Amino acid sequence: MTTAQKAKAFCVFLLEVKMKLYGRICHDLNNITTEKLKASKPGVANVQGKYICHQCGNTDQTLFFQYYCHHCNKETTYCRYCVNFGKAQSCKDIYIIESKRHRTDGKYRLDFELSEQQRIASENIQRAVLKYEHLLLHAVTGAGKTEMIFAGISAARQKGDNIAVVSPRVDVVKEVYLRLTNAFKDEQIDLMYEGQFAQYNSTFVVATVHQLMRYDGHFNVVIVDEVDAFPLEMDQQLMHTIQKASAASASHIYLTATPNKQLLSQFNHSQIIKLPARYHGHPLPIPEFQFNTIKETKLNPKLLKFLKQQIEHERKTFVFFHDIRFMEKVFNIYRHYFSKIEYVSSIDPKRHEKVTRLRNNEIDIMFTTTILERGITLEKLDVVIVNTEKFNSSAIIQIAGRVGRKIAYPNGKVLCYHEGLTKQMMHAKNEIVKMNRLAFQKGWIT
Numbered sequence: 029m030t031t032a033q034k035a036k037a038f039c040v041f042l043l044e045v046k047m048k049l050y051g052r053i054c055h056d057l058n059n060i061t062t063e064k065l066k067a068s069k070p071g072v073a074n075v076q077g078k079y080i081c082h083q084c085g086n087t088d089q090t091l092f093f094q095y096y097c098h099h100c101n102k103e104t105t106y107c108r109y110c111v112n113f114g115k116a117q118s119c120k121d122i123y124i125i126e127s128k129r130h131r132t133d134g135k136y137r138l139d140f141e142l143s144e145q146q147r148i149a150s151e152n153i154q155r156a157v158l159k160y161e162h163l164l165l166h167a168v169t170g171a172g173k174t175e176m177i178f179a180g181i182s183a184a185r186q187k188g189d190n191i192a193v194v195s196p197r198v199d200v201v202k203e204v205y206l207r208l209t210n211a212f213k214d215e216q217i218d219l220m221y222e223g224q225f226a227q228y229n230s231t232f233v234v235a236t237v238h239q240l241m242r243y244d245g246h247f248n249v250v251i252v253d254e255v256d257a258f259p260l261e262m263d264q265q266l267m268h269t270i271q272k273a274s275a276a277s278a279s280h281i282y283l284t285a286t287p288n289k290q291l292l293s294q295f296n297h298s299q300i301i302k303l304p305a306r307y308h309g310h311p312l313p314i315p316e317f318q319f320n321t322i323k324e325t326k327l328n329p330k331l332l333k334f335l336k337q338q339i340e341h342e343r344k345t346f347v348f349f350h351d352i353r354f355m356e357k358v359f360n361i362y363r364h365y366f367s368k369i370e371y372v373s374s375i376d377p378k379r380h381e382k383v384t385r386l387r388n389n390e391i392d393i394m395f396t397t398t399i400l401e402r403g404i405t406l407e408k409l410d411v412v413i414v415n416t417e418k419f420n421s422s423a424i425i426q427i428a429g430r431v432g433r434k435i436a437y438p439n440g441k442v443l444c445y446h447e448g449l450t451k452q453m454m455h456a457k458n459e460i461v462k463m464n465r466l467a468f469q470k471g472w473i474t
């Protein structure tokens with residue numbers, strides 16, 4: 029080969045290995061190589077006196093701001109909602125890159141057999157994915173949701189469909205990514221969240237829901253895990269983002285243990301599948317309500333006694349609080365009685381380190397806000413909720429769902445201290461009892 033030929037071959041090589049922006053919104057055409065441009069439009073448009081952002085679809089007028097653009101020498105309007113994904117502004121075009129499909133054999137590995145319930149769910153998901161239909165899976169905590177989506181993903185990848193598995197929460201995204209990469213060893217799976225970028229061609233993406241803003245008309249399957257972890261008021265925007273990132277033919281699969289009314293109302297009866305059993309075949313622990321006032325100034329003998337018993341029985345305890353300051357004050361009383369006691373909240377700079385210590389068995393008692401209501405699974409864990417009357421039913425169900433997750437220790441306590449029963453508390457308990465009954469009727473738990 030001549031030097032020129034070598035150089036050319038190298039360029040072709042570079043073109044082929046560079047990540048492709050299929051189905052994405054792009055701000056600079058220098059970033060694409062062999063991809064085709066589908067459309068270009070101004071980042072922000074003014075339609076009948078109202079601004080609309082073409083990057084994220086935002087129409088909330090309070091999120092549009094003006095500044096003087098020195099390139100165009102005029103006032104320009106930009107969208108603040110999606111500014112982290114590159115500024116969309118009225119004087120500059122954004123580019124929508126044509127989507128592309130790529131077939132694989134969709135091979136995956138599963139080291140155990142699915143339970144009957146998981147198998148039924150898996151078949152339903154597969155059917156919905158292939159027909160581009162929507163589905164809501166109302167699955168109890170610990171039902172083994174992730175394994176239920178494998179067959180559907182595999183079927184879609186064999187057709188060349190593009191897949192996104194998303195969740196509002198980063199910790200859930202990371203966890204799901206680990207399990208998917210472990211099962212689908214030959215797939216090129218992109219992991220995306222704030223600060224973590226794609227490295228492949230977006231055929232199979234695991235990401236926070238927000239990251240879907242980068243796409244337009246690309247995904248044929250969007251699986252939304254823990255959809256209810258999103259604040260309710262964000263629902264509209266979330267649905268919009270998913271819609272915009274989806275191809276004309278697309279299946280949306282929602283997974284949740286605590287669907288809200290708004291979500292339920294978007295599905296008809298046949299599109300909602302209830303999965304009442306835990307994968308290990310034991311019932312959900314039922315919340316136990318106890319009238320007990322916890323004060324920030326005084327030791328509570330009942331709580332102290334319970335925590336001491338926990339240590340004796342070699343059990344771990346999460347104590348949930350509704351308020352960070354209150355929790356810290358109460359913690360200051362109890363920390364003198366136990367050696368391996370800690371507290372954590374969403375504003376704690378050491379929260380990741382503390383969760384790691386928790387997983388490493390270095391903490392017996394953890395005072396916490398709802399930050400630990402999802403995601404973490406520990407052996408021999410019981411939970412206490414302080415001022416349960418201040419929690420909504422979803423939070424109570426999620427917190428109760430921490431207990432008895434491991435097959436070796438399927439039981440445990442959900443102790444709910446309260447200063448007066450609420451409808452939310454009763455609703456949470458009824459839901460759990462109902463799910464257990466349903467699972468029992470189906471013969472899925474004993």
Ligand SMILES: [Zn+2]
Nearest residue numbers: 081084107110
């Ligand atoms: Zn925007």
Ligand SMILES: [Zn+2]
Nearest residue numbers: 097099100119
């Ligand atoms: Zn400009």
